[in-house]
């Protein structure tokens with residue numbers, strides 16, 4: 013097993029190009045003859061488009077084309093892979109039905125962006141409107157079953173129902189926990205620049221998975237997969253929102269084909285809210301039963317998610333109950349409320365973000381009922397097997413997370429009585445929670461290319477994406493170790509659909525599910541070893557090589573240099589002598605059978621201190637400590653940024669984020685970054701992120717599990733639990749705003 017130096021910390025290899033502005037994102041690509049697209053969105057929440065008068069738009073200065081359901085761009089479905097699960101269930105502009113407010117009903121192509129935007133305002137639309145069903149609250153009572161995730165019941169011998177188990181429990185706690193819809197709000201909007209040449213499309217489009225995106229686009233456009241080349245070297249955030257192909261990108265490419273010129277389409281911030289996905293609204297009933305010793309006797313977790321009529325996306329938060337705690341009896345069920353609202357998708361720890369808020373709040377309530385320390389209650393119910401697949405966790409050090417976190421945070425200074433601590437006009441409280449991030453499977457199969465170059469550098473390449481997570485840097489670090497070279501001599505290529513990939517989830521689908529590191533890192537190691545073997549073979553076979561004719565077994569590769577007998581030749585020199593620009597391999601690393609025997613999950617303990625103003629009831633998070641058990645940490649700097657960012661989104665979940673629909677119209681009332689509140693620097697306290705160092709020998713030789721989304725899982729509950737400790741008010745309805753604390 014290769015063991016990294018614990019907590020090596022290197023700066024992002026792409027940092028300089030990002031801070032100097034040299035990094036080009038999708039919309040930064042320009043071409044001669046470039047035309048600009050602007051979307052036209054519906055202004056009703058449900059109904060049918062009767063007519064669209066586009067004459068004035070067509071006559072407007074600069075207009076090149078206007079596409080509507082009456083003048084449709086050619087698109088084809090259904091899309092392959094995960095697209096039907098992650099995105100919309102129909103193609104844009106192919107029918108006249110309006111399924112939600114803000115749906116795409118037209119696209120104007122013009123010579124400039126301003127002209128396209130102006131012409132779009134001149135289109136006159138006639139609707140047959142009906143009142144949309146847009147109220148989640150009104151639909152909860154009639155929520156429908158979710159066939160793809162049937163209820164789970166785990167009952168002890170002789171127990172007939174979960175309700176019976178709860179009734180017979182000496183202590184119970186819980187309630188109904190709710191949270192509004194939310195939006196990923198990546199800094200970089202969805203944007204596409206589509207360039208056709210001789211029937212082949214080059215598409216500059218920010219995406220989490222370039223290969224999957226290319227395949228989906230090829231299907232939508234009715235061309236061969238090899239005819240679409242997706243280029244996305246830099247992506248300004250995804251958060252799930254760029255995991256699949258959304259309508260604007262399809263329309264940009266279809267319009268470019270029809271207009272026979274390159275088209276750039278940048279979705280405006282406001283339009284992003286409706287034409288790309290969001291996290292559904294969730295309401296969860298969680299009831300816990302326990303013995304007086306704190307051992308859980310029953311967990312009942314009933315979740316309801318909003319679901320759009322234009323897609324299948326929904327939240328399945330009850331899944332956390334199958335991986336967080338041991339309990340004698342468990343019931344998990346999910347239902348959905350179909351609504352005339354924009355399409356949902358995965359966003360920042362889907363299922364786990366809402367699920368952990370409800371379950372970890374309920375656990376805190378139970379701890380107070382029992383008069384137990386919340387950490388002791390959690391320890392009492394530690395789970396060693398994932399109930400989702402019945403497999404043992406490969407490596408779990410959650411107990412150490414609690415211990416180390418409590419010490420770093422100063423948990424022993426917590427006063428168990430709510431409202432016991434005051435500092436001037438501030439009520440001070442402490443809360444904690446935990447989080448589990450479970451990968452649906454172990455590593456791979458993952459394709460990775462490693463090459464030595466005549467200029468003395470080595471490269472590592474795969475068709476994945478760096479969303480800003482630091483993936484490039486992780487790949488560079490692992491390749492540097494595998495090849496015995498300094499990081500500065502490694503070049504990383506990601507963000508291109510023509511780079512190596514094995515189609516399918518996870519790695520083939522790109523940067524999703526916090527799977528990039530655990531999939532890619534072992535693949536880089538394997539490819540680095542194979543590349544060394546290929547280099548040695550090259551050295552012994554090439555006429556011009558000083559090693560020519562030797563047995564490959566005689567030649568050793570060490571730190572970028574080939575050695576045999578009295579010869580010592582750096583690989584760059586060798587490739588120069590043999591006049592070979594590069595030598596290397598593409599390897600596919602597949603999971604071994606031993607990896608099928610385990611559940612792989614990363615764990616975190618969160619500790620939060622809040623201060624709630626005694627008079628205004630304003631809640632402020634003043635300290636936050638997170639201790640993470642994620643196996644080997646390949647690069648502590650980018651890993652800590654991931655956890656910090658995740659926790660910050662947890663603060664947003666707890667205190668700020670809220671997409672508001674007007675129930676009567678289905679219109680989003682705050683579709684902009686002024687009214688949709690996200691944590692800003694002033695909302696974020698000093699953050700203490702600490703990593704344990706327990707390489708997971710069962711997931712891979714490198715020992716790294718995933719961690720991207722882990723910071724978010726449980727973080728909001730730590731805030732809510734701290735607010736209860738500060739004020740004695742248990743808020744089960746997010747976000748926790750001043751009015752709820754009055």
Ligand code: MOS
Pocket residue numbers: 220250251252253255358359360361362523524525526
């Ligand atoms: Mo992530 S929400 O799996 O892109």
